[in-house]
Amino acid sequence: MTVEASTPIFTAFKTARPDQWVKGVTGDWEIIVGMEVHAQVAANSKLFSGASASYGGAPNSHVSFIDSGMPGMLPVINKFCVEQAVRTGLGLGAKINLWSRFDRKNYFYPDLPQGYQISQYLYPIVGEGELEVESEDKSTIMVGIERIHLEQDAGKSIHDLDPDATYVDLNRSGCALMEIVSKPDIRSPEEAANYFKSLRSLVRYLGTCDGNMDEGSMRADVNVSVRRPGGELGTRCEIKNVNSTKFVAMAVAYEARRQIEILEDGGSIDQETRLFDVKTGQTRTMRSKEDAHDYRYFPDPDLLPLVITQEFVDGIKATLPELPSAKKQRFINDFGLSAYDAGVLVADKEFSDYFEEAASGTDAKMVNSWLTVELFGWLNKNGVEFANSPISAKNLGGLVKLIQDGTINGKIAKDVFAKMIETGDDASTIVERDGLKQTTDTGAIEKAIDDLMATQPDKVTEAREKPKMLGWWVGQVMKSTGGKANPAIVNDILKKKLGIE
Amino acid sequence: MSVSEKDVRKIARLSRLAIQDEKVPVMVDELNGILNWIEMLNEVNVDGVEPMTSVVAQVLPMRDDVVSDGNQQAAVLKNAPKADSGFFVVPKAVE
């Protein structure tokens, strides 16, 4: 069987928009970024062993004899991991390779028990695809995907438990990673961060990776180089293991600036691997290896070529969920949301799922505003994860329904919202219990207005001369009715009584 | 092709094998002897031949994603030259 081999190479070189150029002392520079994102497959067990792939656990407890590289142990591939790689590929509109192969990447390190990592070097399971990414000017760009391959994660070396020794925990050893390699299509720190964000959103939609950056489920190796706009390509540096969108942007910005300064001083860039220091926001050379790496890749003789059928791929395709770009379009079309609002909601499947549940049968735009302004605002302020929101989607929808059908007005709704957070109760329970129903009884409202007009005759006169005073009057009436009066009715009656047109 | 002393030192380093200085020339001769013998393969015409990685004519079997292994910290660490608190203990490895 003849299969075309693929190696990650820099091919596409569109020029950045002038607004993305970086000003140097000697002129403008353009940043070229390509990323290799490692996303851990959301599997129960490891890529080649039946040990648990779950995060945490006592050291070396999620370890089989395969993961610890014991003599005579052999790998057997996890079907679910193969499916997730294909699923991710389909989500990126990528070519799925029905024939792929595992190679060994040989190097010595204490957290690499076999002395090699099983990876797909020449023949990855997923080929070229693309991902829509928002640029800093709110336009979208397409970032090419070079390939996705499956590989084993390494274990964890802990250097601070003993001054003279390293402690090794192999719980992660052998967990399945998807390495998603982009083309060098990214042109700014913001685009780099947004690419990472969009990719995270996609894998979470697909359910192929939990995207949990704190637990290391997604890490990026960021390749950065600079050049004169449209000019000859520069030497690139690879920044390893950047684990948040914010850090991706910071690392690219710092690294580009560093390279520009060197070049403008007449220096040259060494192709090297660097680390991003989250404390200083700087990148630094990883302690240089004593010798150049020579990984001696060769096909793993313990495994056979990975052959899948078109039916296998089609079966996965049939279960793909609606993807972020399609969902965004639907939110714009069906709910009348702005592109920006729709983008915020679809950025995270949790958000859009919540939104759709809350908006069912009520005013979607109003739900959007309560969700993104009030709820997000409160969560942010109080440092609460969205997943732990005290207000369920159903309850937020219930609140909006009460506003919509006139049971409460917007002002009362804010109080109800606060009480919902406090108690976790639904809106109608709170409204009922606290008697917050809006008054539409015109008689009662008229009486409240009459009483106020009688006590403040000078303000009556003032209002008749300055119709803008109406707002002040509405406020007074609302206050005297405990905020429960229907503001529209108050408005109407006041106008009549004050004689304002 | 033949190897030099420098090559031998390089591949010994890649292989993580300490090699005594006086052994290097000996190893150069031995490896060159073997490599010269291997050169015989250049006589074989392999035009259009697919490289053979396995003799097994079946597709890679896949297993279900179930946790069926692990939870055996003591067994995993049993043969370790050095272990502490559930970890393997190895010489300081600095990035």
Add this chain to the structure above:
Amino acid sequence: MTDLTKLSLKSALDGLNKGDFTSLEITDAFLARIDALNPKLNAYTLVTHEKAREDAKASDARRAAGNAGALEGAPLGIKDLFATKGYRTAACSKILGEFKPEYESTVTSNLWRDGAVMLGKLNMDEFAMGSSNETSAYGPVVNPWQIEKKLTPGGSSGGSASAVSANLCLAATATDTGGSIRQPASFTGTVGIKPTYGRCSRWGIVAFASSLDQAGPIAKDVTDTAIMLKSMCGHDGKDSTSLNVPVPDFAAAVSRGVKGLKIGVPKEYRLDGMPEEIEKLWQDGINWLKEAGAEIVDISLPHTKYALPTYYIVAPAEASSNLARYDGMRFGNRVDGNDLIDTYEKTRAAGFGAEVQRRILIGTYVLSAGYYDAYYLKAQKVRARILEDFTKAWEKCDAILTPTAPSAAFPIGQKQTDPIQMYLNDVFTVTTNLAGLPGISVPAGVDVNGLPLGLQVIGKALDEETLFAVAGVVEKSANFTAKPNL
């Protein structure tokens, strides 16, 4: 009472079945003989007296309860390459030290499932790299034939061959990567079969070269190897290269005969300078098969001479990677150095013997940047050519007859200085490893010095039955009754 250790596996199982003796009795007989002879032969690196007797008692109890398995009560020796739970498994290398695996290899599990008893672990070349057992960290094994001459039993399964030949076990497990079952069998007057790649699970067998390694038995006669092989092989979901095919009744095929079979004789196996007696033996074999009703056909395997150089690229390449895990970090011996790299280098330099280090270096070199295509990729292509030779041959014949080895057993120390001379021992056997085919060595005669010589039968993939049928005829015709004088 007859000397139980002289029985074949088949007759021992018959005796056990009939109640002529118990497993404990025959086990004790073997343990006594091992204790008496092992100091001279060095075939066992570990004798598990207590476990053997416990296994035997348990076996006798199972038999009494009517639950006898196919190998019930049979005392066997296990090559040190097979992981045996709780018992030192060192691949006869210093680097593994006193490594006691917490797991049992699939092949040995299958043997215990069928009721066999473990006598101990058998000596071998370090990591199965060698053809004379001289690379073992536990010292060389002595061939029981003409013991005073201190001849090699061959390798790498030298301990297995020596133990079977000297009646230190009924049969033994062995492994074959380039000839490591068949060449020692030829050197010791025993029968050894390397089955089709994928027949026996590799799970729990210390890996040398994964695409070539295959387990098989060494036993006293063809029927015994057939009985052993049936228990050893079978599909294993833990080995991705294990073949999911039924296991036939190999023993039934031994007496099948060769009438109507076409036996190929490859002209390329007629080497310049090959001893005349080996030529003669080969011709004897051809005559025997002809007399038994087979048709002899001349065939050509044109790439035969490239098999060894191909092997010495593929096997060291895979080995250099397979042996990376022996780094003193998680198991085995560690030699502390100044820093991590120094510790790695000192550990591995002290732990691996010279031949293993030589092969690791070659393997590393042929995989390294700039040389991969010229060596490894080229070797893989030549390997395809070698398989193609056989595929073409099968259009003309059903099995192939060749000598097993180019010489009889040689004195320990004789070929140590020249690696290539040592490698040439495998010239007739290595092709089947590269092509994944089954091969069996059957003792067929003796050389001028009275040392045993074997003939090899090569079969089609998964056609061990024809192999056993041909081997059965060779065995019967050769009527090889010579035994080492101990």
